[in-house]
Amino acid sequence: MTDRFDVVVVGAGSAGSVLADALTRGGTRTVLLLEQGPGWPDDAVRSLQRLPIGSGEPHATPVPEASGLPVVRGRGLGGSSAVNGAYFLRRHRDDFDDWPAGWDLDTVEAAYAELDGPHGRMSASPFGDDELGDTAIAFESFWRTRIPVRPPGDPWPIVGLNRVVSNRRDGLRMTSAEAFLRPAIGRPGLTVRTGVTVGEVLVVDGRVTGVRTASGDIACGEVILCAGTLGTAGILLRSGGLSVPRTLGVGEHREILVGYRRRQETSAADLPALLQSVVHTESGVEIRCYSDDFGRYIGGVSGRRPVIGVCGMRPAGTGQVFLDDTGEVRLHLDDPERVVLQTLSAIADDVRDMLASSEFAGIVESGSIMIDPTVGTSQHAWGTMPMGVATDGAGVVDGVRGLRIVDGSILPGDGRSGPHATTMMVAYRVGETLA
Template sequence: MNTKASQGATSAAAEFDYIVIGAGSAGCAVAGRLAEDSNATVALLEAGPHDHHFSIWAPVGLAAVVPKAGPRNYAYYTEPQPGLNGRRSYQPRGRGLGGSSSINGMVYIRGHRRDYDDWAALGCRGWGFDDVLPYFRRSERNPRLAGQAHPLHGNDGPLHVSDLRSPNPFAQRFVQAAIQAGLPPNDDFNGHSQEGVGLFQVTQYNGERWNAARAYLHGGNAADTALNGGRHGLAVLTDTQALRILFEGKRAIGVEVVRGGTVQVLRARREIVVSGGAFNSPQLLLASGIGPAAQLRGFGIGMVHDLPGVGENLQDHLDIIVNKQLQTPELFGKTARGMLRLAREVMRYRRTRTGMVSSNVAEAGAFLRTRPELEIPDVQLHFAVALLGNRNLGNLGHGYSCHACVLRPKSRGHVRLRSADMRETPLIDPRFLSAEEDMAGMVEGVRAIRRIFAQPALAQHGGREVLTDAFGHDSSNEAAIRDFVRDHADTVYHPVGTCKMGVDEMAVVDPELRVRGVEGLRVADASIMPTLIGGNTNAPAIMIGEKAADLIKASLR
């Protein structure tokens, strides 16, 4: 990857019109769109490295990056969770260009239209579904449309959204089994109805991961690895850790960073945008003197503005997995046969960009209502063509898994400082299952998975359930299922809400994404969500970045 221009940017100019902190899903979008103005200069700061690596661009490479800490994964852990029998929840977060869009499952889901209408009803004017739909459409390039206009989808945006090139036979069997269990088929979860079962569309192009960096920073095709995509006013500064935002009075005027072991100051003539995600955005605000006064005093941080909501309102999708062991090399597994097949699949991928290496692992899914009186789905399923879980199941060989998460959890947690130094990990406490309603939904999710696994399309292939086999074939033992959830549930990686947008006293940003009580500072990422949307969060984070860029541009008029 050619990074020479971006690496030398600070020596040429330490002042920019805009500084965007964090090159994740939203940060790449907002920086890329701001830099379309040829008269504007934009610095995009990223603590991690570039994304030009096989483990990032080959979809199945997530299996190597997600499970452990490394240069491209913060690999956070939460505080011990009473609702999970005292276990710490593992929280992988992308580090490097593309952020979590570089290590996620690539599932393209927007959420339900009602999620956004609820935001508007909470006072977030301009964030109803009809308001945000143009930004989803503007970002999307969906080959299903083949040049056609579509009221809900886009076909010329920078973010490639594709069907899987080589769906696994077991993903297709899962779809058939769910239909046999009574779910309607759905080939577009972002269409007119979310409910049903189908194969996911993924953020891929030509069998390669299409992260936010490829969409908004690199050139416009998969072969082009140069940064900036022709945006000459954009300086992308990797391996650059933001330490704190600098203020003159109440106005944000710069960022203190450490780069190459040297502390530097970058100045912003117009605005600074924080896009560090649900954990690092509140951490940076707090380290910079914006947050609850008592917490800032406890770390000796000079207060810029007392803002009690910073770090509060943390929400996440808690996830429970039901596994089934089945020894076939059609499924991923650490066996001699499985490794031999995977070696052949790597060669196939290099030749044709198809096969198992192009899999996002979580290939199929469903949205369902656990009670008939509900108007919209309340549980999401992800079907994975491997044995997954928070225990080491790799020694069991081959199998498949199905995740269930409650889409709109009631539990609320927080993010707080562990240290005033941004290089230290923040204190993360989601307070999983602190709301009783969430457990009820998890129980119904387990039951729904077991109903699907019992259908002929899957059951005829045999295998045995792992961990849940103690229940027998009867899912009526609710106490046993609750124990299973507390012993095995963990996040499905969708934290949001810690810099909440709104108009109440706990809001951190207003509906223009401006940090309340100061000037020249906004937040644009999933942390601004007042409530968690019903689905995966990558596409909504990119939408937030797109909309943020327009809000910033409009403020200049």
């Protein structure tokens, strides 16, 4: 081992960029931030009119799923925050009822506010009325008189109609790397290396000594894994000296899509952000008003149609993460439980009725509404090493000195919103305790 650092942070995505900023702010540590993917994504990648996750995209990588469902994770500086839908909703207040000690609601509120508050670093705010596409306008018109509506100034989602909070600026995703890593570049204690794959954590006698990369070993006093839920799982499963099961459980939000044909296609120049409004139901379902055909955002995907998503958030779906015979990460998602399928199917029927309503008459072609029989995935993976079970409340891995996980892997329980904002909230809070 020729290099030696106080801390190695693995992954420069939604969590790793936050940790790199916090750990180097005081100037007392040497920190190496390693990222498998490329460097800074350009404006074409960050545009809200694109989802750059198709085949061959440099800032996305596929993860094989046993039944063939498409699963893609972000890579490069900013990780998935550079390629996702820029949806930045908090979990609901009562989603934190069973979190471990140290995560009381006041603490959680303060950490979220540093990200999505009026002066938050993620430039997050609800989409404005003038930003809504015609589908979102019709969606909100339909639901507004039927269910509660979240007040404009309330940062917490409710059971009811929720305008999506989005991390964006000037039509571009505000990535974690732009918000946290770029201001830290140039600090004498921070070294950033892209294009580096970490294979495993090195452990001797129950203590971390470094990481192994394709180009050699790197010594350090502490390793913080921020490689994303699936990436971190692969590193853990390949590492010797850890008491980690050979198969890790994982959470996922399973989704049914209700498709239709548009009477008139939106011009490419006027394509709105993908997801601008959602409904959260008492039964733990999120109804997602996608603005248009996914293929128009991803590119290179044809034969699709605009859809509304019906997604089981709480209880969430389950699955397993494991290594194949070549040491690569694989994912198996379990079939949803019967009661969950019944709930999703019933709400999909409600969505079909919504699309046939007068509010959508100018958008949806008559007779074109169809419920997809495939139960898909939200590209949300979390909870392989949850706090309070496999790690403590600050991500320290049980039984190993010098190893910490700070990414979606440690989120406990189910959440009725997507995990991105909550993953960053956890990273911010842990980072501040270490700064």
